[in-house]
Amino acid sequence: MATETADSTADAAASETVTASVVGGTGFTGGELLRLLEGHPNLEISQATSRSAAGKSVGSKHPPLRGSDLRFSEPADLESVDVLFTATPHGVSMDQIDHFFEVADTVVDLSADFRLETEAQYDEWYDGHSAPEYLERAEYALPEINRDNLAGADLIAGGGCNATATILGLYPLFEHEILDGDEQIVVDVKVGSSEGGAGGGEASSHPERSGVVRPYAPTGHRHEAEIEQFLGTSVAFTCHAVDMIRGASATAHVFPSGPVSKGDLWKAYRGAYEDEPFVRMAAGGSGVYRYPEPKAVAGTNMAEVGFELDPSNKRIVVFSAIDNMMKGSAGQAVHAANIALGLEETAGLEFTGLHPVGAP
Amino acid sequence: MATETADSTADAAASETVTASVVGGTGFTGGELLRLLEGHPNLEISQATSRSAAGKSVGSKHPPLRGSDLRFSEPADLESVDVLFTATPHGVSMDQIDHFFEVADTVVDLSADFRLETEAQYDEWYDGHSAPEYLERAEYALPEINRDNLAGADLIAGGGCNATATILGLYPLFEHEILDGDEQIVVDVKVGSSEGGAGGGEASSHPERSGVVRPYAPTGHRHEAEIEQFLGTSVAFTCHAVDMIRGASATAHVFPSGPVSKGDLWKAYRGAYEDEPFVRMAAGGSGVYRYPEPKAVAGTNMAEVGFELDPSNKRIVVFSAIDNMMKGSAGQAVHAANIALGLEETAGLEFTGLHPVGAP
Amino acid sequence: MATETADSTADAAASETVTASVVGGTGFTGGELLRLLEGHPNLEISQATSRSAAGKSVGSKHPPLRGSDLRFSEPADLESVDVLFTATPHGVSMDQIDHFFEVADTVVDLSADFRLETEAQYDEWYDGHSAPEYLERAEYALPEINRDNLAGADLIAGGGCNATATILGLYPLFEHEILDGDEQIVVDVKVGSSEGGAGGGEASSHPERSGVVRPYAPTGHRHEAEIEQFLGTSVAFTCHAVDMIRGASATAHVFPSGPVSKGDLWKAYRGAYEDEPFVRMAAGGSGVYRYPEPKAVAGTNMAEVGFELDPSNKRIVVFSAIDNMMKGSAGQAVHAANIALGLEETAGLEFTGLHPVGAP
Amino acid sequence: MATETADSTADAAASETVTASVVGGTGFTGGELLRLLEGHPNLEISQATSRSAAGKSVGSKHPPLRGSDLRFSEPADLESVDVLFTATPHGVSMDQIDHFFEVADTVVDLSADFRLETEAQYDEWYDGHSAPEYLERAEYALPEINRDNLAGADLIAGGGCNATATILGLYPLFEHEILDGDEQIVVDVKVGSSEGGAGGGEASSHPERSGVVRPYAPTGHRHEAEIEQFLGTSVAFTCHAVDMIRGASATAHVFPSGPVSKGDLWKAYRGAYEDEPFVRMAAGGSGVYRYPEPKAVAGTNMAEVGFELDPSNKRIVVFSAIDNMMKGSAGQAVHAANIALGLEETAGLEFTGLHPVGAP
Structure with missing residues (x-):
C-alpha cells in the first residue's frame, strides 16, 4: 500500500x-x-x-x-x-x-x-x-x-554521476571528522554505457563495448574537481567502463591517520543518512547483496552506501552505488x-526498483 | 504529471x-x-x-x-x-x-x-x-x-508467461476470423533466466547461462495446453533461453488460408487492443524500436504486439513481448x-519502464 | 597432443x-x-x-x-x-x-x-x-x-552466415529425401551483434543493443535467396538480434508429409555429416549442452546440428549453431x-573453442 | 603463417x-x-x-x-x-x-x-x-x-589469478627500484564469474550474477599473501565481481616517494617484459583498446600490462589484464x-585470441 x-x-x-x-x-x-x-x-x-x-x-x-x-x-x-x-x-x-x-x-x-x-x-x-x-x-x-x-x-x-557516488560515499567521514583532508584517498569507479550518451561510435558499439573492463579517464577525470570542491581534498581517481547500462559504483580506499572502529563508522554514516529518503546503508550482513550494488538501485533514485574496515593495513573501504541516470x-x-519548489521531496521518485534485474 | x-x-x-x-x-x-x-x-x-x-x-x-x-x-x-x-x-x-x-x-x-x-x-x-x-x-x-x-x-x-505472450499475439487473428483453427502455426519463444526461478543449478549458473541461445523444451512444452485451450488450436511450439533476465518474446509464424492485407491485420489488432491499458502496438515505423521487444517493457505490465506480412510465402509474422515477471x-x-475486486484496473501497475535498460 | x-x-x-x-x-x-x-x-x-x-x-x-x-x-x-x-x-x-x-x-x-x-x-x-x-x-x-x-x-x-546455418541444418533432410520441397518450413534465426559489422550506429550502440531480443528482417531477408538456391524450396525466414557478439543459431520447424522416425533422422544426419571435420551432432543427451549452441562453437569453425521430433504435430525441429565470423x-x-588449393582441409582451423565462454 | x-x-x-x-x-x-x-x-x-x-x-x-x-x-x-x-x-x-x-x-x-x-x-x-x-x-x-x-x-x-594479474602489473616497479616497499599501494581487481568455479549457487545464478558490480572479499583476500610474498610488501586489496565470464583486471594505484617520469616507467616495463612471450604492453595510444583489457586476451595465455602517470597527485596507475582461466x-x-620439462616455452599456448569477443 x-x-x-x-x-x-x-x-x-x-x-x-x-x-x-x-x-x-x-x-x-x-x-x-x-x-x-x-x-x-x-x-x-x-x-x-x-x-x-x-x-x-x-x-x-x-x-x-x-x-x-x-x-x-x-x-x-x-x-x-x-x-x-x-x-x-x-x-x-x-x-x-x-x-x-x-x-x-x-x-x-x-x-x-x-x-x-x-x-x-x-x-x-x-x-x-x-x-x-x-x-x-x-x-x-x-x-x-x-x-x-x-x-x-x-x-x-x-x-556529475561519478562525483555524486564518490561524495555520498566519503562525505560522512569528513563530516564526522574521521578524515581531515590530509589522508590518501583512492577512488576506483565502474560505470555503465549509458554514461556515454545516446550518440554511439566505435568504442561504444555493442561488439566492442560488451563484456569490457576498460580503463577510461585513468587520470585527470573532470569529476575530480567537484569532489575536491565538496570534500576539501583531492582524490586519486580512476574510472573503468564495465558491462552494464545503468549504474555507477565507486570504491574508495581511505587511510585514516588515527584509529577507527566499525562503531565509529556506523555512527558517522547513520548520523549522516538515517533521515535521508534516498540513501540506504548496505554494509555486510548475509545473503547475496551484502554491499552496495548498482543492480539493487537500478531505475531508482536510491543510493546505497557501505563500508568495510581492513585492520591489516589501516584502511577503510567505502562502497557506493547509484543509477547514474x-x-x-x-x-x-x-x-x-x-x-x-517546496514540493514533497520524494514526489515522482517513489519507484523502488526490480529484482531480479540485469545489466541495470 | x-x-x-x-x-x-x-x-x-x-x-x-x-x-x-x-x-x-x-x-x-x-x-x-x-x-x-x-x-x-x-x-x-x-x-x-x-x-x-x-x-x-x-x-x-x-x-x-x-x-x-x-x-x-x-x-x-x-x-x-x-x-x-x-x-x-x-x-x-x-x-x-x-x-x-x-x-x-x-x-x-x-x-x-x-x-x-x-x-x-x-x-x-x-x-x-x-x-x-x-x-x-x-x-x-x-x-x-x-x-x-x-x-x-x-x-x-x-x-503461463510464454502462453500469455503467445495468446496476446495470436488472439486477434482468431477473434477477427483471419484464422479459423486449421492453419499451421509455429511459435518460437525466447525467454530470460528469471523464468527458471531463484533456485540456481549448473545450467543456470552465470558461466553456463550467460550469452546463450539455448533450445529448451524443443517439443512438448506445457504451455501449449493453455494456448490450445484459449485459441482452440494446437501450435508448434519451441522455446529458447537467451541472455536476458526478464522478458519473453514470442514470434508466431502463421499461414492463413485466404488472402490477408495489412489493413485487415491493423483492423484486427486495433479492434482487439485499442482500449486495453496494458497492450500497445509496435509494428514497423522508424527508429531503433520498430517491433515488440522485451527491453521496451521491462519492469512494466505492458505487452507489445506487432506483426509483418510476408507476401512471398503468404505468411503473417506476429511478434509479442512481455516482462515475464x-x-x-x-x-x-x-x-x-x-x-x-472492483478496483481501478491499473492500480499499482503504472510504472512505465526505463530507457535505456539492458538485459531487462 | x-x-x-x-x-x-x-x-x-x-x-x-x-x-x-x-x-x-x-x-x-x-x-x-x-x-x-x-x-x-x-x-x-x-x-x-x-x-x-x-x-x-x-x-x-x-x-x-x-x-x-x-x-x-x-x-x-x-x-x-x-x-x-x-x-x-x-x-x-x-x-x-x-x-x-x-x-x-x-x-x-x-x-x-x-x-x-x-x-x-x-x-x-x-x-x-x-x-x-x-x-x-x-x-x-x-x-x-x-x-x-x-x-x-x-x-x-x-x-551468408544465416544461410550457412540454415542450409547445414536442413540439407540432410533433402539429401535423404525426408523432404521433397513441397513442405512448409519456418526458420527462426538468432544472431549476434558482430553480424552488423564494425561500423556502429544508434541501433548497435551498447545501451540500445544490449539485452535485446529484436526482430530484424522479419520478412524478405536476402539470405532466403541462397537457401532457396541450394535447398530447392523457399522457406519462411525471420531473424532476431540477441545479446551475443559472435554466433548464429537457426531453428527450423519442418512438417514432413509422411511418417518419420528418430532413426530416419539419425540416419540422414549421420550419413551427411559423419565424415565432415567441421560438423558435429548435438541432439539430446544429458548435461547442460544438449542441443546446438553458439557458445559451444564460439571462435571455432565447427557447426553443431541437432534435431527433435514432435509427434503431437508431426514436426521436426532442427537446430544448428555456428560462429557467424x-x-x-x-x-x-x-x-x-x-x-x-589442395591443402589439408583443416589447416589453420584447428582451434577447438573455450569453456566456459560467454556472449560468444 | x-x-x-x-x-x-x-x-x-x-x-x-x-x-x-x-x-x-x-x-x-x-x-x-x-x-x-x-x-x-x-x-x-x-x-x-x-x-x-x-x-x-x-x-x-x-x-x-x-x-x-x-x-x-x-x-x-x-x-x-x-x-x-x-x-x-x-x-x-x-x-x-x-x-x-x-x-x-x-x-x-x-x-x-x-x-x-x-x-x-x-x-x-x-x-x-x-x-x-x-x-x-x-x-x-x-x-x-x-x-x-x-x-x-x-x-x-x-x-592465484588475481595475484598473477597484480604481480605482473607491479613487479617491474620493484625490480627497477621505482618502489622500495614502503609505498602505499591500492589494488582494485575486477573478475569474471568463472573464478567462482563450476558449482553454481544462488549468488552465481544468472539472474543474480548478471550485470553486477559486486564487492567481494573487500578485505582479507587470500591472494594478498602471494602478492606480499613476491613483492615484499603488503597491498590494500579489494575484488569486485563484474559481468564477464573469463578475465581478471587489476588496477594498482601506487604513490612513489620520489619523482618518476613516463620514460622511467617505460624503461622499467620494457626491461622486464620485452623478451617475454606472454606479456605485452598496452599503455595509451589511439583506437578503442588503449589500455589492458580482459577482452583483448580472452582465451589466450597473454597478459596485457600498461600504466598512466597522474602528475596531480604523484600517482602511478598500473593496469593489467589476463584470462583468469x-x-x-x-x-x-x-x-x-x-x-x-625443457620443452618449447610457448608449446600449446599459441592461440592469439578473438576480435570482437564479448564477456570473455
Whole structure:
C-alpha cells in the first residue's frame, strides 16, 4: 500500500501544479527527465525540445513513453514555463543561460556548466566559462550535502554521476571528522554505457563495448574537481567502463591517520543518512547483496552506501552505488527541484526498483 | 504529471483498503508481488510466508524492498486476509486450496494448478490434479481475453508467461476470423533466466547461462495446453533461453488460408487492443524500436504486439513481448485481482519502464 | 597432443607456401581472416588493405594481432599474390573483380556478390549485378554441399552466415529425401551483434543493443535467396538480434508429409555429416549442452546440428549453431580455400573453442 | 603463417612425447587443462579423473571437447604418468601429494596448496598445511618472476589469478627500484564469474550474477599473501565481481616517494617484459583498446600490462589484464610445465585470441 507520503503528495497535486519543460529531450538524460515528469504528481510537462527530432513523438526515441501524446518541439519554439530542465551537452547551457531565465523562473541544468564555484576552476578543468556571473548563484543539486541552500534556489546545477557516488560515499567521514583532508584517498569507479550518451561510435558499439573492463579517464577525470570542491581534498581517481547500462559504483580506499572502529563508522554514516529518503546503508550482513550494488538501485533514485574496515593495513573501504541516470542525473535533478519548489521531496521518485534485474 | 486515472485511484485508497498476503515470498514471483503490493494504493500487505527465510526481512531476499519493515512469516502462521496471492511451485496450491479458502475470500494462484479447465488436461500435461472440483471455478487471469469472467471471481489462475505472450499475439487473428483453427502455426519463444526461478543449478549458473541461445523444451512444452485451450488450436511450439533476465518474446509464424492485407491485420489488432491499458502496438515505423521487444517493457505490465506480412510465402509474422515477471506473472495477477475486486484496473501497475535498460 | 592431421599439415608447410592478401582488413571479417592466416601453416600473409587505416598496424584495429608486424596497405598498392580474400561491403567485389584477377590467381570473396547463380536472382534480391559473366564461374564456399566443385576453383563465394546455418541444418533432410520441397518450413534465426559489422550506429550502440531480443528482417531477408538456391524450396525466414557478439543459431520447424522416425533422422544426419571435420551432432543427451549452441562453437569453425521430433504435430525441429565470423564467414572461406588449393582441409582451423565462454 | 617457433615445436613432437593426466577434470580449470593438452604438440593426455562423472566423455562436461574420445576415470584408477596436473579444490592436493608423487615424476598443482613458502603463512591465511615438508620444494608457476627456478622443478604451484594479474602489473616497479616497499599501494581487481568455479549457487545464478558490480572479499583476500610474498610488501586489496565470464583486471594505484617520469616507467616495463612471450604492453595510444583489457586476451595465455602517470597527485596507475582461466591458471601451469620439462616455452599456448569477443 502506498505510504502516507504518497497520499499527501497526491493531495498536493490538486492545489498546486507547476509547468516544466525539458531542453534536449532526445538524449538519455532528457528521456529520463520526461519519464519522471510524466509520473510526477505536481509537475506538468509543457515541452520537450530537440533539434533532430522536432515533430516526432517522444515515444519514438524513448520506448517507455510510447503511450504519451507529447511531441518534440524546435528549441526556437520554447515557451514560458515555471521550471526548465536543461539536458544539453556541456557548454550549451552557459551560452544560453540568459535566454533560459527569460523563459523560466527556475533552471535546473544537468550539464557540468554550473557545478563549480569559480571561473578559475572552469579554466583549469574545462574550456573556461562564458557566463561566470551565474556561478555564485547556482546551487549544487545534491540534497544530502546542500539541502538548505536548495530551498528557493532558482539555478540548480546537477552533479556529475561519478562525483555524486564518490561524495555520498566519503562525505560522512569528513563530516564526522574521521578524515581531515590530509589522508590518501583512492577512488576506483565502474560505470555503465549509458554514461556515454545516446550518440554511439566505435568504442561504444555493442561488439566492442560488451563484456569490457576498460580503463577510461585513468587520470585527470573532470569529476575530480567537484569532489575536491565538496570534500576539501583531492582524490586519486580512476574510472573503468564495465558491462552494464545503468549504474555507477565507486570504491574508495581511505587511510585514516588515527584509529577507527566499525562503531565509529556506523555512527558517522547513520548520523549522516538515517533521515535521508534516498540513501540506504548496505554494509555486510548475509545473503547475496551484502554491499552496495548498482543492480539493487537500478531505475531508482536510491543510493546505497557501505563500508568495510581492513585492520591489516589501516584502511577503510567505502562502497557506493547509484543509477547514474537517476541519483546521478535526472532523479537528483527532480529531487533538487522538489526542494527548491517546496514540493514533497520524494514526489515522482517513489519507484523502488526490480529484482531480479540485469545489466541495470 | 500523473493522469486522472492515478488521481482517482489515490482517492479510492482513502475509502477502501483490502488486505493481501503472499504465500511463497522468497521466489522471484513472490518478490515481484511484494514489490507491487507495497506500491498499490488499495491493497495492504499483511504477510509474506517463507519456509526457508521466516523471520528475515523481505529486503534480505529482494534488495528493492530493503526499506520495508515486513518480515517473512512461517507458512503455518498464515492469518485471515481478504486476498491471498500464492506463488508456490506447481502442485502445492492444488494440495492446499481448501486451506487457502479458509484463510481468504479470494485466491490468486500464480502456479499452473488452476489454468486448465479439465482434469483430463492435467492428466495429459501434468501429473494429474488433486482438487479437480475447483477447476471449473477458476478464472484465467488474462483480462484481454477473460475480463468479463474475472469480475467477482474468487479463484484466479495466473497464466503461463510464454502462453500469455503467445495468446496476446495470436488472439486477434482468431477473434477477427483471419484464422479459423486449421492453419499451421509455429511459435518460437525466447525467454530470460528469471523464468527458471531463484533456485540456481549448473545450467543456470552465470558461466553456463550467460550469452546463450539455448533450445529448451524443443517439443512438448506445457504451455501449449493453455494456448490450445484459449485459441482452440494446437501450435508448434519451441522455446529458447537467451541472455536476458526478464522478458519473453514470442514470434508466431502463421499461414492463413485466404488472402490477408495489412489493413485487415491493423483492423484486427486495433479492434482487439485499442482500449486495453496494458497492450500497445509496435509494428514497423522508424527508429531503433520498430517491433515488440522485451527491453521496451521491462519492469512494466505492458505487452507489445506487432506483426509483418510476408507476401512471398503468404505468411503473417506476429511478434509479442512481455516482462515475464510482470505481464507474464505478478503484474497479470494484480491486474486480474484489481478487476475481481472492483478496483481501478491499473492500480499499482503504472510504472512505465526505463530507457535505456539492458538485459531487462 | 596434436593429431596426425596437424602433424602432416606442419610437414606440408615446409614444401608448400602460398601467399595471400586480404582486401578490407579493418572490418570484423577482415580481422578474422588475418587472424586465421597468421596461424595458417601454408598461407603466408602478404598484405591487408584498408582505406581508413593505411599505415597503421593491424593490431591497432584487432587487439589479438598486437604482436604482428603487419601494417595496413592502401588498396591502390595491392600487389600480386596467389590468393586474394576480399572482405568488402556488398557491391565492391563485383565492380573490382577484373582487377582482383589481375592481381591474384584465386579470389575468395566474402561478400554476397557471387553467391547467387544468375543475374536474375541479383535483380530480384539485390540491386542487380555489374559483372554477371563471373556468376557461373563462382563456387559457393560451403564444402558440406559443394566440396567437389571447390577443388581447383578460382572464384569462391563465401556463404551468408544465416544461410550457412540454415542450409547445414536442413540439407540432410533433402539429401535423404525426408523432404521433397513441397513442405512448409519456418526458420527462426538468432544472431549476434558482430553480424552488423564494425561500423556502429544508434541501433548497435551498447545501451540500445544490449539485452535485446529484436526482430530484424522479419520478412524478405536476402539470405532466403541462397537457401532457396541450394535447398530447392523457399522457406519462411525471420531473424532476431540477441545479446551475443559472435554466433548464429537457426531453428527450423519442418512438417514432413509422411511418417518419420528418430532413426530416419539419425540416419540422414549421420550419413551427411559423419565424415565432415567441421560438423558435429548435438541432439539430446544429458548435461547442460544438449542441443546446438553458439557458445559451444564460439571462435571455432565447427557447426553443431541437432534435431527433435514432435509427434503431437508431426514436426521436426532442427537446430544448428555456428560462429557467424568463422563457419559463417572467414573460417568457411579458409576451409574452401584449403580445398581449392589442395591443402589439408583443416589447416589453420584447428582451434577447438573455450569453456566456459560467454556472449560468444 | 605459423612462426618458426611453432614449426620447431612440431619437429620436437616427433622425438619427444610426455604423458600427462589431469586430476579433477570436470571443473572449469580441469577442462581448460584438457583443452590445452589436447592441442599440445609434446604432451599426450593419459587420464582425466572425476569422482562425479567417471565413465562419461570429457565432451559431456566441456563442449569444445565433444570430438574427443577421452572419458573421465575414477580417481582411484589413476595410473603412472610423466606429469600430473591437479585441479582440485584447495586442501586436496596437500593431503594427497605423497600419492601424486608415487604416480608421477612431476606434479603441477593448480590449487593454493603449494603457493606459499612457509607453514606459518598457511596458518595465517588458510587452515594450516598438512604436508609442510613440500613447501620448500615447490616452485611458483609464474615464469616472468621465477623462470630460472622452474627449469627442472618437480613440484610446481600455480599462482592465484588475481595475484598473477597484480604481480605482473607491479613487479617491474620493484625490480627497477621505482618502489622500495614502503609505498602505499591500492589494488582494485575486477573478475569474471568463472573464478567462482563450476558449482553454481544462488549468488552465481544468472539472474543474480548478471550485470553486477559486486564487492567481494573487500578485505582479507587470500591472494594478498602471494602478492606480499613476491613483492615484499603488503597491498590494500579489494575484488569486485563484474559481468564477464573469463578475465581478471587489476588496477594498482601506487604513490612513489620520489619523482618518476613516463620514460622511467617505460624503461622499467620494457626491461622486464620485452623478451617475454606472454606479456605485452598496452599503455595509451589511439583506437578503442588503449589500455589492458580482459577482452583483448580472452582465451589466450597473454597478459596485457600498461600504466598512466597522474602528475596531480604523484600517482602511478598500473593496469593489467589476463584470462583468469589461462594466464591466471591452466595456461600458466602449462607454460611452467613446458619450462620444467625443457620443452618449447610457448608449446600449446599459441592461440592469439578473438576480435570482437564479448564477456570473455
